Amino acid sequence: MKKTALVALLCLPLFSAAGAADKLLADRHMDRVGKCEACHQTMPPKAVGSKQCLACHGSYDKLAARTDGKDINPHASHLEDPDCGACHRGHKKPVLACDECHEFKGIKVP
Numbered sequence: 001m002k003k004t005a006l007v008a009l010l011c012l013p014l015f016s017a018a019g020a021a022d023k024l025l026a027d028r029h030m031d032r033v034g035k036c037e038a039c040h041q042t043m044p045p046k047a048v049g050s051k052q053c054l055a056c057h058g059s060y061d062k063l064a065a066r067t068d069g070k071d072i073n074p075h076a077s078h079l080e081d082p083d084c085g086a087c088h089r090g091h092k093k094p095v096l097a098c099d100e101c102h103e104f105k106g107i108k109v110p
């Protein structure tokens with residue numbers, strides 16, 4: 001919490017300049033779902049498993065339908081159903097796990 005607050009404070013000028021799109025995933029969710037417990041079933045918070053994400057986001061099939069028609073479909077690949085956390089991060093910069101081996105350009109993980 002302390003660390004999060006500090007980071008938020010340090011990034012404040014950045015946020016106001018760049019807008020909500022540059023907020024981290026957990027902060028964007030806080031704007032919508034309003035409480036840490038939406039993702040963190042246990043307090044103090046621990047890492048969040050895909051099961052908790054899918055409670056709201058449905059299934060990999062549903063996600064794949066939303067991201068179909070792009071160059072790659074991050075939700076339907078030969079990695080099958082990886083943990084959401086392989087790419088999406090709650091409180092840090094996301095990564096595209098595919099790029100451990102590939103080099104897909106211009107794909108941003110929200």
Ligand code: HEC
Nearest residue numbers: 025028029032033038039048052053055056057084088110
């Ligand atoms: C309590 C419900 C809830 C939970 C739990 C939840 N989300 Fe979401 N999420 C939403 C809603 C509502 C939206 C906005 C509508 C949409 O895009 O589906 C959203 C949007 C997103 C987006 C689109 C980008 C953005 O921020 O707009 C991503 C990516 C995402 N969620 C990933 C995750 C991941 C990963 C987890 C688990 C760590 C997670 N969500 C857990 C409700 C939830």
Ligand code: HEC
Nearest residue numbers: 050053057066067070074082083084086087097108109110
């Ligand atoms: C291999 C990396 C990867 C994994 C694993 C992954 N995602 Fe994503 N996700 C992405 C990328 C990249 C995008 C942006 C796609 C785009 O804009 O074309 C995205 C977009 C989304 C969106 C927004 C879709 C939209 O309509 O734009 C949601 C919601 C989401 N992911 C949820 C999840 C959840 C929940 C999980 C776990 C069950 C998950 N993702 C696993 C890479 C991943």
Ligand code: HEC
Nearest residue numbers: 001025026029030035036039045046047048089090091092
């Ligand atoms: C969108 C879902 C989401 C929301 C909402 C969310 N978190 Fe998280 N949190 C995560 C994920 C995913 C992780 C795993 C590490 C990462 O990806 O940053 C995490 C990790 C953490 C950790 C580190 C736990 C550990 O043992 O590694 C703390 C502490 C934490 N969150 C606190 C909070 C607090 C406090 C709030 C409310 C202000 C909050 N989180 C809201 C998704 C969320």
Ligand code: HEC
Nearest residue numbers: 072073074075076077078079080096097098099100101102
């Ligand atoms: C651990 C390494 C690794 C990871 C991570 C990985 N790939 Fe691959 N991928 C490969 C290998 C090896 C091949 C087969 C060799 C080839 O065809 O280039 C391949 C092949 C592919 C192909 C077919 C290539 C073609 O031209 O037909 C696609 C598409 C693909 N991967 C997409 C993805 C996506 C999307 C992700 C992330 C969700 C991902 N890969 C993650 C190693 C990986």
